[in-house]
Amino acid sequence: xxxxxxxxxxxxxxxxxxxxxxxxxxxxxxxxxxxxxxxxxxxxxxxxxxxxxxxxxxxxxxxxxxxxxxxxxxxxxxxxxxxxxxxxxxxxxxxxxxxxxxxxxxxxxxxxxxxxxxxxxxxxxxxxxxxxxxxxxxxxxxxxxxxxxxxxxxxxxxxxxxxxxxxxxxxxxxxxxxxxxxxxxxxxxxxxxxxxxxxxxxxxxxxxxxxxxxxxxxxxxxxxxxxxxxxxxxxxxxxxxxxxxxxxxxxxxxxxxxxxxxxxxxxxxxxxxxxxxxxxxxx
Amino acid sequence: xxxxxxxxxxxxxxxxxxxxxxxxxxxxxxxxxxxxxxxxxxxxxxxxxxxxxxxxxxxxxxxxxxxxxxxxxxxxxxxxxxxxxxxxxxxxxxxxxxxxxxxxxxxxxxxxxxxxxxxxxxxxxxxxxxxxxxxxxxxxxxxxxxxxxxxxxxxxxxxxxxxxxxxxxxxxxxxxxxxxxxxxxxxxxxxxxxxxxxxxxxxxxxxxxxxxxxxxxxxxxxxxxxxxxxxxxxxxxxxxxxxxxxxxxxxxxxxxxx
Amino acid sequence: xxxxxxxxxxxxxxxxxxxxxxxxxxxxxxxxxxxxxxxxxxxxxxxxxxxxxxxxxxxxxxxxxxxxxxxxxxxxxxxxxxxxxxxxxxxxxxxxxxxxxxxxxxxxxxxxxxxxxxxxxxxxxxxxxxxxxxxxxxxxxxxxxxxxxxxxxxxxxxxxxxxxxxxxxxxxxxxxxxxxxxxxxxxxxxxxxxxxxxxxxxxxxxxxxxxxxxxxxxxxxxxxxxxxxxxxxxxxxxxxxxxxxxxxxxxxxxxxxxxxxxxxxxxxxxxxxxxxxxxxxxx
Numbered sequence: 001x002x003x004x005x006x007x008x009x010x011x012x013x014x015x016x017x018x019x020x021x022x023x024x025x026x027x028x029x030x031x032x033x034x035x036x037x038x039x040x041x042x043x044x045x046x047x048x049x050x051x052x053x054x055x056x057x058x059x060x061x062x063x064x065x066x067x068x069x070x071x072x073x074x075x076x077x078x079x080x081x082x083x084x085x086x087x088x089x090x091x092x093x094x095x096x097x098x099x100x101x102x103x104x105x106x107x108x109x110x111x112x113x114x115x116x117x118x119x120x121x122x123x124x125x126x127x128x129x130x131x132x133x134x135x136x137x138x139x140x141x142x143x144x145x146x147x148x149x150x151x152x153x154x155x156x157x158x159x160x161x162x163x164x165x166x167x168x169x170x171x172x173x174x175x176x177x178x179x180x181x182x183x184x185x186x187x188x189x190x191x192x193x194x195x196x197x198x199x200x201x202x203x204x205x206x207x208x209x210x211x212x213x214x215x216x217x218x219x220x221x222x223x224x225x226x227x228x229x230x231x232x233x234x235x236x237x238x239x240x241x242x243x244x245x246x247x248x249x250x251x252x253x254x255x256x257x258x259x260x261x262x263x264x265x266x267x268x269x270x271x272x273x274x275x276x277x278x279x280x281x282x283x
Numbered sequence: 284x285x286x287x288x289x290x291x292x293x294x295x296x297x298x299x300x301x302x303x304x305x306x307x308x309x310x311x312x313x314x315x316x317x318x319x320x321x322x323x324x325x326x327x328x329x330x331x332x333x334x335x336x337x338x339x340x341x342x343x344x345x346x347x348x349x350x351x352x353x354x355x356x357x358x359x360x361x362x363x364x365x366x367x368x369x370x371x372x373x374x375x376x377x378x379x380x381x382x383x384x385x386x387x388x389x390x391x392x393x394x395x396x397x398x399x400x401x402x403x404x405x406x407x408x409x410x411x412x413x414x415x416x417x418x419x420x421x422x423x424x425x426x427x428x429x430x431x432x433x434x435x436x437x438x439x440x441x442x443x444x445x446x447x448x449x450x451x452x453x454x455x456x457x458x459x460x461x462x463x464x465x466x467x468x469x470x471x472x473x474x475x476x477x478x479x480x481x482x483x484x485x486x487x488x489x490x491x492x493x494x495x496x497x498x499x500x501x502x503x504x505x506x507x508x509x510x511x512x513x514x515x516x517x518x519x520x521x522x523x524x525x526x527x528x529x530x531x532x533x534x535x536x537x538x539x540x541x
Numbered sequence: 542x543x544x545x546x547x548x549x550x551x552x553x554x555x556x557x558x559x560x561x562x563x564x565x566x567x568x569x570x571x572x573x574x575x576x577x578x579x580x581x582x583x584x585x586x587x588x589x590x591x592x593x594x595x596x597x598x599x600x601x602x603x604x605x606x607x608x609x610x611x612x613x614x615x616x617x618x619x620x621x622x623x624x625x626x627x628x629x630x631x632x633x634x635x636x637x638x639x640x641x642x643x644x645x646x647x648x649x650x651x652x653x654x655x656x657x658x659x660x661x662x663x664x665x666x667x668x669x670x671x672x673x674x675x676x677x678x679x680x681x682x683x684x685x686x687x688x689x690x691x692x693x694x695x696x697x698x699x700x701x702x703x704x705x706x707x708x709x710x711x712x713x714x715x716x717x718x719x720x721x722x723x724x725x726x727x728x729x730x731x732x733x734x735x736x737x738x739x740x741x742x743x744x745x746x747x748x749x750x751x752x753x754x755x756x757x758x759x760x761x762x763x764x765x766x767x768x769x770x771x772x773x774x775x776x777x778x779x780x781x782x783x784x785x786x787x788x789x790x791x792x793x794x795x796x797x798x799x800x801x802x803x804x805x806x807x808x809x810x811x812x813x814x815x816x817x818x819x820x821x822x823x824x
Contacts, residue, residue, distance in 0.1 A: 047711040048681050061491055087500030095495045098709075102488035105429075107436050111412055114507040116496030127507045149439050153583050163496065179709050182583050182737040183780040209711055212740065212783060247713025252740060252783040256802040260809055269786045276791060444633070450597050451634040453617045454626045455692060456650025473646070476636035480678070484632065 008078075010171060010203055011035035011058065015072035018053060018062060027053040029227050031072070037170070040197050040204045042214050042234070044248050045224040051207045054224065055175045058205070059093040060086040077170055091120070094169035098176045100156035109143045109151070109159050116167045130166040137199070138162050138192060154185030158192070165196065171203045172196075178210055187213055211243075212251040216268040223248065238265045294349075295410050301515065302344035302408040307417035309516040310409055313523060314401040320527040321397040327386065329530045330393045336526055337400040349407055350400060357399070361392060411435040416510050426499045433489070441482070448477045547571050547608060547700065547731065548594060554602035555589055563589040565756040566603070576726045577733045578742045578764070581753035582778035587735045590753065591702050594733075596620040607700075622651050625693035629705045631685035634692070635677040640669065643677050644691045651696045663691045667721060683714035690721070700731045707738045715741055743768065743782035743800040752777050765798050 016031040028050040035041065045051050056062040063070040064086050074081040077092040097103050106112040113134055117127045135141045138158050143151070151159060157177055164172070174193070178186035190206075194217045197204050208214040215221065215234050223230040223242055230237050237243070239258070243250045250258075253272035254265045262279050266272035297303070302310075317337060324330040341350050365388055373379055411432045418428040452473045459470050493499075548571040555564040563586045571577070579587050592598040593605045596612040596619075605612040608623050628634070637643040644664065645655045664670040667687040672680055677688050686706060693701060703722075707715045715738070723746055726732045736742060742750070742764070750767045752760035754777040760767050767773060768785045781789075784805050788794050799805040 046713060047683060056491075059495055061494065065491060065494055085500065086494045087497040090495050090497050097488065097492060099488060101440060102485050103492035105433055105436060105489065105493060107410065107412060107432060111507070115498075118504045118506060119497040119500065121501055121503070121505050123505060124507050124509065127505070131507075148436060160492075167496070176709075182778065183739055184582065184778045187780060247711060247716075249712035249740075252743075252802040253787055256784065256787075256805050256809075259802070259806045269783055269790065272783075272787050273790045276787070447628070447630070448633045450592065451628045451630075453597060454595055454621050454628070455634070455647035456618050456621060458616070458618050458650075473634070473636045477633050480635065481630075481632050 008037075009034045010037045010077055012075045013057075013073070016057065016074055017071040018057065019069040020053075020066060021068045023068075027226070028057075031227055033222070033228060033231070035203065035205070037203055038201050039220055040194070040218050041206065041220045041222060042211070042218040043205065043207045043222045043224050044209070044211055044243070045229070046247050049225040051224050052175050055095060055173050055205070055207060057081060058089075058171065058173050059095045060084060060089040061095070087120075090116075090167070090169075092170045094164035094167055094172050096157075096161050096164050096172070096174045096177050098179050100153070100160040100177075100180075103160045104148050104156065104163075107147055107149075109140070109146050109148060109162075112148060112159055113162050113166050115163055120167070130168070134162045134166045137165070137196060152185075153181055154189065157181060157185075157189060161189075161192075168200075169202065171205065173205045173207075175207045176209065178208065178213070183213075186210060190214055190217060193217070209249060211249050212268075215251060216271070234267060235265050238267075295407055297410075298345065298408075300344045300408075301519075302340075302346070302404060304515065305408070305519060306510055306512050306516045307405075307409045307413040308420060308510070309512065309520050310405045311414075311417060313520055314398075314405050316520075316524050317401040317527065318398045320530075321394050324531070326534045327389055327393075329534045330390060330397070332530045333527055334393050334397045334400070336523065337397055337404070340523065341400055341404055344404065344408060346404065346407060349403055353399060353403055354396075357395075361395070364391075412508075413510070416506055416508075419506075420510060424502075425504050429498075437485070440485075441478075444481055445474070445478055448474055448481070451477075546606065547573070549606040550590075550593070550603070551605070552603035553590075553593065553600050553605060555586075555593070555598060556601045563756050567753075567758050569751065569758070569761065571731065571733075573731075574726070574729055575731055575733075575748045576722075576746050577731075578745065578747050578750045579733065579735045579753065580737060580739075580742070580750060580777075580779060582737070584755075585753040585777070586756045587753055588704055591626060591704060591733070591735055594620070594700070594702055595624045595626050597626075618650070621647075621698075622696065623698050624700045624702060625696070625698035627689050627693050627701070627703045627706065629708060631677070631682075631689045634689060635685075638676060639674050640664070640672045640677050640680070640688055641674065643688060644695050647692050648695045660691075660695060663694050667691050667694075668717070682709050683711070683717070686710065686714075686718070687721075690718075694725075699729075700733070701725065702733045702735070704735045705737070706734060707736060707741050716744075719745055737779070739768075739780060739782050740801070743784065744803075752779070754778075765800065768800055769794055769798055 011033065013031050013033040017026045017029050019026050031054065043051055043054070053062060057070070057074055058076055060081055062068065063082065070082055076089060079089065081089065104112050106115055110131060113131050114127050117130060135144055138161065140155070140158055140162065143155060143159065148159070178189055181189065190213050193204060196202065206214055218234055221232065221234040221237050222228060223237065223246060225246055229246065230242050238250065238254050251267065253269055254267065257265050257272065257275060260279065262275055264275055266275045317333065321330055321333045324333060338350065341347060369379070369384065372384065415428045415431050419425045457470060457473055459467060462470065548569065550567050550569040553564050553567040554562065556562040567590065579590065581587050589598065593600065593612060594607060596615055596617045599613050607620055610620065612620060635643060637646065641660055644660050648655055661670065661673065664673055667690060669684055669687050669691065672684060677685060680688060706718060710718070719741065722732050726746065747764045749762065750760065750764045751758065752767060752773065759777060760773060768782055769789065771781060771789060774781050782800060784799050784801055788797065788799065797808045799808055
């Protein structure tokens with residue numbers, strides 16, 4: 001499934017600059033970004049580069065929860081972030097954070113998934129439908145009545161995702177959600193995200209360090225360090241030295257291919273196999 | 284330790300006996316009525332009967348093990364109270380009226396146990412979520428009631444975190460067992476400060492996650508699982524309350540020799 | 542210190558109070574300077590194992606001997622002099638006002654007096670000297686992790702254990718950490734890293750890798766063997782590093798077994814050289 005390059009972007013940031021309260025240097029500066037409905041975007045960059053700040057602007061936590069000064073323009077789903085509320089923006093933007101333990105508030109999985117829907121005053125019948133749907137999509141029906149303290153790391157993050165997904169947001173923003181997971185769970189989680197993107201057409205914005213796993217799913221890569229450093233097709237950006245210069249992980253197979261001098265850089269091992277077979281034959 | 288016994292008594296385990304099916308508001312009223320009844324009682328036998336009633340209800344709900352645990356946990360505290368009381372009485376009046384003292388201690392024990400058994404019935408058959416919902420139905424804003432659920436959810440997490448903190452500091456040579464009182468108190472700082480810091484960061488993360496799901500945005504919220512007062516609830520509350528009233532009435536009837 | 546039998550784990554079983562058995566009959570011997578990785582899925586027993594090395598946990602069954610001392614009869618403080626354990630979350634240990642005081646804490650406990658020169662030297666080595674008088678809470682995560690490492694290095698244990706040191710770090714910070722650990726190993730320290738960051742481990746000069754699966758020790762040997770054994774990795778809920786995965790799919794593992802892109806590139810270079818020499822020979 002590909003994204004539609006509409007006339008109307010779903011997110012538009014113009015000259016966006018943000019100062020946390022009592023700071024003199026901006027966390028993000030002159031950010032210009034246009035995102036269209038249905039894209040699957042990976043944002044990568046060094047730690048401390050403002051990626052989390054950017055995520056939080058998208059659902060209004062910045063500036064409404066943190067205060068500080070937000071300059072420039074930020075429109076999400078047509079709504080001006082500065083003049084809206086976190087609650088309103090949360091109808092369109094689902095933000096999943098890095099540490100699932102601190103996102104889960106209830107004692108059972110079912111209650112957790114219902115949480116946001118209850119706060120937004122959805123009727124019990126609708127809540128029931130959403131819970132069933134989300135449990136099925138994420139393959140976690142067996143966890144429905146599980147107490148939340150008895151969940152593994154991977155399961156916790158799936159439940160956190162489920163709780164957000166149940167709200168059916170137009171835009172899913174995930175801020176380093178696989179950071180604390182083991183590689184197997186991380187891989188599973190990202191594949192699940194791809195599946196959801198395929199089935200629902202939701203716009204996905206993934207802030208990730210694990211490019212080896214995440215890049216293959218994306219149609220667009222943004223390199224971010226206080227501002228947008230690069231923005232385009234993952235394969236193209238990999239060809240440049242930008243990732244190395246910024247200290248960002250380049251997938252080993254891509255790094256190898258680059259050194260060898262292959263033109264079409266692979267984003268995962270399967271692609272690398274094809275690419276290198278061709279190269280070997282050429283040699 | 285005694286804390287373990289008492290906390291086991293109050294712990295909520297999911298089961299299917301009838302007590303679990305009762306509406307939490309009913310159970311709350313039940314506790315209040317039982318406690319009031321036993322505190323108003325003057326006659327030792329009335330008080331005992333009310334206590335007995337609690338134990339019967341508890342056993343019908345399969346909670347006898349928890350009651351036993353509660354008794355076990357409380358014995359030392361009660362003994363301490365009784366000893367201190369006796370000493371105090373002796374010191375103030377230089378004489379001990381054994382009859383009065385026995386009556387006082389007896390009523391005190393019966394009253395405390397009645398209240399606690401009723402409370403155990405409430406706490407171990409009602410999840411924090413249900414209690415929170417009951418409070419909301421009784422017109423308390425959900426923003427203030429919800430922290431009850433959140434606290435329960437995080438208790439095991441906080442304990443684990445403090446254990447991790449303790450392990451980390453022990454690995455750097457912290458020995459809490461050594462030293463006098465002053466030194467030992469100072470040594471608690473490497474435990475307390477990280478605990479507070481971690482709790483603060485946790486609270487911030489939590490607040491962000493909750494705001495992101497509209498917590499507190501609207502004055503009210505819907506509940507996926509609805510509380511409903513059923514016939515069973517009315518029957519339960521009516522029968523226990525009547526039984527308690529009956530005790531008083533029977534006690535005041537002269538021909539029964541009380 | 543005698544160099545044999547530095548750590549001896551004999552038939553180690555450990556069961557937590559709630560009845561969960563985390564370690565089932567583990568046997569390990571560490572006899573000399575090594576760079577060891579302990580890997581396994583979350584919940585496989587890795588953290589439980591390392592807590593036995595400094596006596597934080599005592600065996601339910603079996604015995605652990607550290608530098609000749611039986612952990613059942615030696616205090617944590619005593620064992621920690623020889624085995625420095627760096628835990629995962631820096632916020633679980635910071636309590637002093639300055640980084641200097643923070644790093645001095647263990648030194649105060651073990652050696653009594655504090656040598657500021659020594660502390661400054663270690664901070665310089667780890668590249669965090671500029672934080673000496675600052676609060677540890679002001680440091681970035683990468684810097685915080687180096688502060689916790691400094692806190693252990695300062696009293697010079699010979700055996701250093703790190704629990705998931707790379708979680709949450711960006712690529713640049715991980716490589717910096719790897720360089721530091723490699724230097725320490727070069728100086729004669731024994732380094733044991735618990736990690737599921739397989740690409741990080743693929744670049745480390747590991748002498749040995751131990752794989753735990755559900756409390757059982759399923760592998761103890763050379764990294765190259767483990768990383769090229771796909772059934773072993775997958776059954777332990779691990780993911781192979783990209784390069785071995787690639788080589789296996791190209792059916793070349795009988796000829797070469799590179800672990801990371803650098804080794805792979807060297808192999809390609811030498812192959813190309815050979816081919817060129819061949820070609821020249823023919824003409």
